[in-house]
Amino acid sequence: MTTMTGAKALVKILEEEGVKVVFGYPGGAILPVYSELQKSKIKHVLTRTEQGATHAANGYARATGTVGVCISTSGPGATNLVTGIATAYMDSIPLVAISGQVATSMVGTDAFQEVDITGITQPITKHNFLVTNPDDIPRVVKEAFHIARTGRPGPVLIDLPKNVAEALCHGKFISEVNLPGYKPTYKGNSKQIKEAVKLLKEGKRPLFYIGGGVAVSGAKQLGDLAHKLQIPVVNTLMGKGAFPAEDSLALGMLGLHGMPAANYAVSKCDVLFGIGVRFDDRVTITLDKFAPNAKIIHLDIDPAEIGKNVRRVDVPIVGDVATVLDTILEQVTPMEHKAWLSEVEAFKAANNKAYPAEAGYDLVSRQVVEKLSELTGGKIILTTDVGQHQMTAAQFYQANRLGGFISSGGLGTMGYGLPAALGAQMACPDDTVVCITGDGSLQMSINELATIKGQNLPVKVILFNNNCLALVRQLQHHFCNNEFFGVDFDGNPDFCMLAKAYGFEAYCITKTDEIESTLKEALANGKPTLIECLTNKEDMVYPIVLGGKGLDEMLIQADDK
Amino acid sequence: MQHTLSVLVQNQAGVLSRVSGLFSRRGYNIESLAVGVTENEKISRMTIVVEGDNYVVEQVSKQLYKLVEVLKVSDITDEKYVGREMVLVTVSVEPSQRGEIIAITEIFKGRIVDLSRKTMMLELTGNEEKINAFVDALTSFGIKEMVRTGKIALVRGDIGE
Ligand SMILES: Cc1ncc(C[n+]2csc(CCOP(=O)(O)OP(=O)(O)O)c2C)c(N)n1
Ligand SMILES: [Mg+2]
Numbered sequence: 001m002t003t004m005t006g007a008k009a010l011v012k013i014l015e016e017e018g019v020k021v022v023f024g025y026p027g028g029a030i031l032p033v034y035s036e037l038q039k040s041k042i043k044h045v046l047t048r049t050e051q052g053a054t055h056a057a058n059g060y061a062r063a064t065g066t067v068g069v070c071i072s073t074s075g076p077g078a079t080n081l082v083t084g085i086a087t088a089y090m091d092s093i094p095l096v097a098i099s100g101q102v103a104t105s106m107v108g109t110d111a112f113q114e115v116d117i118t119g120i121t122q123p124i125t126k127h128n129f130l131v132t133n134p135d136d137i138p139r140v141v142k143e144a145f146h147i148a149r150t151g152r153p154g155p156v157l158i159d160l161p162k163n164v165a166e167a168l169c170h171g172k173f174i175s176e177v178n179l180p181g182y183k184p185t186y187k188g189n190s191k192q193i194k195e196a197v198k199l200l201k202e203g204k205r206p207l208f209y210i211g212g213g214v215a216v217s218g219a220k221q222l223g224d225l226a227h228k229l230q231i232p233v234v235n236t237l238m239g240k241g242a243f244p245a246e247d248s249l250a251l252g253m254l255g256l257h258g259m260p261a262a263n264y265a266v267s268k269c270d271v272l273f274g275i276g277v278r279f280d281d282r283v284t285i286t287l288d289k290f291a292p293n294a295k296i297i298h299l300d301i302d303p304a305e306i307g308k309n310v311r312r313v314d315v316p317i318v319g320d321v322a323t324v325l326d327t328i329l330e331q332v333t334p335m336e337h338k339a340w341l342s343e344v345e346a347f348k349a350a351n352n353k354a355y356p357a358e359a360g361y362d363l364v365s366r367q368v369v370e371k372l373s374e375l376t377g378g379k380i381i382l383t384t385d386v387g388q389h390q391m392t393a394a395q396f397y398q399a400n401r402l403g404g405f406i407s408s409g410g411l412g413t414m415g416y417g418l419p420a421a422l423g424a425q426m427a428c429p430d431d432t433v434v435c436i437t438g439d440g441s442l443q444m445s446i447n448e449l450a451t452i453k454g455q456n457l458p459v460k461v462i463l464f465n466n467n468c469l470a471l472v473r474q475l476q477h478h479f480c481n482n483e484f485f486g487v488d489f490d491g492n493p494d495f496c497m498l499a500k501a502y503g504f505e506a507y508c509i510t511k512t513d514e515i516e517s518t519l520k521e522a523l524a525n526g527k528p529t530l531i532e533c534l535t536n537k538e539d540m541v542y543p544i545v546l547g548g549k550g551l552d553e554m555l556i557q558a559d560d561k
Numbered sequence: 562m563q564h565t566l567s568v569l570v571q572n573q574a575g576v577l578s579r580v581s582g583l584f585s586r587r588g589y590n591i592e593s594l595a596v597g598v599t600e601n602e603k604i605s606r607m608t609i610v611v612e613g614d615n616y617v618v619e620q621v622s623k624q625l626y627k628l629v630e631v632l633k634v635s636d637i638t639d640e641k642y643v644g645r646e647m648v649l650v651t652v653s654v655e656p657s658q659r660g661e662i663i664a665i666t667e668i669f670k671g672r673i674v675d676l677s678r679k680t681m682m683l684e685l686t687g688n689e690e691k692i693n694a695f696v697d698a699l700t701s702f703g704i705k706e707m708v709r710t711g712k713i714a715l716v717r718g719d720i721g722e
Contacts, residue, residue: 122579123586127629130575147629181571181632304623311616 006134007032007165010098011040013141013173019069021045021060021426023053025080027073029100029113032165037071045426045455048447050077052419054084055445058093059423062406063381063431065216067094067148068423074100075113078159079120083413085155086124090410091238092212094153096144097121103163104132118159126154134164135171146177151184152302153216184301188319188327195315196273196297197331203271203295205340206231209254209283212238212409213276213300218321219243219402222275225325229335231273232344234262236283237394239276240405245378245398251344255283257391257541260556261348266291267552268343273297276321279309280410289550299324351556362511365389365464365535369396371515372434372462375523380432381406381424385417385441387471389464391541393436415444418461422448425457432460432523439465439492449502452528460522461499461530466537467492474540488537499530508532563592564618564638565714568607571630572598579628580607589613589621593646593711604632608644608713637716644714647686649674650696653703654681662702669695680705 004012010033014022021043026034037044047053050072057068068088072081078099088095102111118130127147129140137160144156200206208231214222219242226233226249233243234254243250252259254266266272272294277283279298284290287310297315298306306316317324369392372382378400384390384407399405406424408416421435442463452459473487496506505527507518515533522529543554570576577596584591592610599606611621622634654662659681666673666683669691675682685695689712696707 118575119578122582179629182629302627304620304627307616308620 003168003170005032005036005165006131006137006160006167006169007036009134009137009169009171010141010160010165011036011042013138014042014069015040017145018066022069022071023047023056023060023423024071025050025053025073025077027075027077027100027113029074029102029162030071030077030098030160031100032162033071033098033100033160045422045451047419047422047451050080051084051415052422052445052448052451054081054095054097055087055413055416055419056423056426056448057095057097058084058088058416059383059406059420060427061093061095061423062420063403063424063427065403067096067145069096069098071098072100073113074102074117075115078115078117081117081157082120082124085121085157087408087411087413087416088155089124089126091408092153092216093155094148095155096148097155097157099157099159100165101130101159101161104161105163107161118157121157124155125157128157128159130159131164132161134167134169137164137169138171138173139177142174143177143179146179147182151182152213152300185303185318186301186320186323188299188317188324190327192315192317193324193327193331196299196317197328199271199295199297199315200229200231200273200328200332201335203269204337205269206271206273206337207265207269207294208233209236209266209272209274209277210234210239210242211236211275211277213321214239214242215402216276216321218276218325221322221325221329223247225329225332228329229332230337230341232265232341234258234265236277236280237407237409240394240407241399241402244400246400249341251348253394254551256285256545257395257543258545258551258554259395260351260543260554261344263543263545263551263554264347265344267550269294271295271297273299275299275325276301278305281309284309285545286548286550289553292550363509363515363533363535364539365392365533366396367512368462368464368515368519368533369393369436371519373398375516375519376432378404380404380434381428383407383417383420383424383433383435385435385437386412386414387438387441387469388474388539388541389436389438391471414441417441418445418452419448421459421461422452422455422457425452425459426455429457433457434460434462436462436464438470439463439467439489439495440469442495446498449499449504449528453503457528458526459528461504463495463530463532464535465492465495465532466535466539468537470537470539471541473537477540478544478546495530495532503528505529506532508534510534562612562614564611564613564636565642565644565712566609566611566618566622566625567635567637567714567716568609568625568631569599569633570605570607571632572603572605573630576605576628576630579630580609580625583624583628584611584621587620587624589617595711595713597713608711610712635716637714641717642714643717644688644712645686646689646692646712647684647710648692648696649682649684649708650699650704651675651680651682651706652699653679653705655679658702662699665695665698669698671695
């Protein structure tokens with residue numbers, strides 16, 4: 001092996017790992033790596049903040065199912081990664097974040113642009129490394145990708161001091177990692193699987209509750225099993241897209257703002273099979289009223305998730321979703337649950353249309369989302385920001401594509417949607433990528449319009465402008481006696497003018513009858529485009545399950561009080 | 562209830578901070594944590610005493626296992642093990658009281674490790690109960706300074722047939 005610098009070794013392994021695009025922002029401490037990147041065939045996308053780079057890498061990872069890579073310099077560059085790393089951690093998204101660091105001789109001296117980024121990110125990374133010996137670089141980078149991608153995926157940070165990147169690396173390039181303390185369990189325990197099969201056979205009202213774990217692994221098996229056993233499926237925000245919304249067994253999202261039929265089914269089922277989920281509080285709301293009549297089977301690759309939130313798990317299975325579902329598929333014979341399905345179907349029919357466009361408003365976000373869904377067949381890549389618009393998208397966009405719904409679930413990070421769309425469009429240049437955002441969220445990452453334009457990406461941004469932080473306003477409606485405070489934006493810009501300044505096409509719509517034509521035109525124009533939809537701040541997201549209530553006690557409509 | 566966990570970790574920079582960070586961040590109460598190298602210099606053993614019910618201890622173990630450097634976590638509370646702690650304690654002692662202190666130390670099979678005009682430093686190894694009793698016996702003299710190591714533990718061997 002010829003010796004090379006640490007930086008070169010790093011870039012070489014990125015290439016070996018199949019990295020095609022990295023999102024980054026340079027500075028002094030990371031210069032050696034940038035010099036090597038320049039010589040590499042890996043494409044570097046210069047975002048407008050490091051946070052944008054992390055979210056773009058996240059969107060890239062989710063659209064491709066591979067590891068996303070982002071790079072920053074030391075100090076402020078590294079701290080700007082934090083929100084994005086935490087976002088990826090909460091949603092189990094595989095990222096490798098590389099930060100420059102001051103030279104090892106300076107570490108610990110409060111040197112210029114020094115921060116302890118491995119210390120800061122310890123609680124929000126799956127693992128992190130501070131590399132002090134250049135010979136370790138090949139092993140560390142290999143391990144970082146392996147850890148990020150396998151088991152329950154997650155972000156891994158590599159902090160690389162400048163002198164280590166510059167020094168000669170004599171380390172061996174390994175093809176296999178050897179991590180004695182890291183051995184994810186893929187194959188489920190066969191006794192537990194038998195127990196699960198038994199419960200599924202006995203259940204008269206079984207239900208699948210699927211999450212991000214199914215998007216990572218086993219979407220196909222899940223579909224096969226649901227059909228073989230005729231079991232309806234509810235999904236979390238992270239599970240959206242893993243089971244096609246157009247499927248007759250799909251009941252949509254459950255939880256806080258879940259669809260009526262989904263929440264109803266959870267409350268009425270007698271066997272609940274949680275697959276790749278973590279019984280998050282936005283799903284369960286009130287633990288002792290969650291699926292009160294059900295025996296619970298919980299399958300997840302992370303043993304620490306089992307029994308963490310819902311302690312009364314009857315059958316725990318630690319394993320990989322695809323592997324375990326394959327085994328279950330072999331052990332079951334086709335079933336029917338006609339009575340149960342028609343009961344749920346009846347509830348759906350009676351309630352899913354119970355909250356139409358409120359009369360008196362010219363335009364509501366639901367209509368736009370439904371039209372987008374119809375025009376695209378749910379086959380595009382949709383990213384969202386965080387707020388009412390996100391919930392509306394989760395409820396009414398019928399995602400029919402695995403990895404086709406990309407949203408910040410666990411952390412709920414405003415400012416995620418636009419850079420995530422940038423990453424997704426870099427990953428899938430021939431696909432339609434749309435970002436649904438709000439006026440609050442967009443302004444947290446609006447600078448990334450420039451990156452999108454610079455890369456010539458035809459990303460479509462649908463902005464629901466209600467001149468306020470409407471989801472928080474809604475909280476103040478429910479919990480603060482309508483005392484609205486700190487939620488109205490005075491001085492929002494003219495978003496269309498702003499978008500045009502960034503080189504985007506821009507439309508502003510205010511009426512229902514403009515939706516279809518505008519969407520059609522924008523989707524076909526091949527250019528980066530903003531569609532601003534003026535919506536009403538009084539509009540609310542329903543259903544909502546208030547604290548202390550069971551999912552079946554959701555408010556399906558406004559509580560006119 | 563107190564549980565004693567015996568945790569094998571890779572002997573690497575930062576692993577202690579990962580483990581202790583995990584405890585504080587997830588709100589688990591560490592009573593004591595002692596760490597030192599094992600027969601294999603690449604591996605350290607942490608003996609952690611944690612307060613909590615079975616649910617908490619199960620969560621602690623599972624979360625510990627998620628740390629890449631953690632090799633093995635055993636809850637040895639209900640096993641046959643030898644647990645030891647050591648204390649160094651400096652007591653205020655007038656020269657006239659020295660005999661009494663020496664007697665107490667002998668009863669507990671401790672050692673006198675330092676002496677000044679008005680103080681004595683004592684050392685004792687034993688299980689937690691014994692150390693507590695020793696410290697109680699010294700309290701009336703006035704304890705000037707004290708340090709305890711926290712428990713270390715090893716499971717007893719199996720003699721078999
Ligand atoms: C970074 C960040 N800060 C604050 C919040 C709290 N928060 C959740 S939704 C929301 C309002 C979002 O406003 P907007 O993007 O305009 O969406 P809308 O609800 O109006 O559709 C806020 C402030 C958050 N989720 N993320
Ligand atoms: Mg808004």
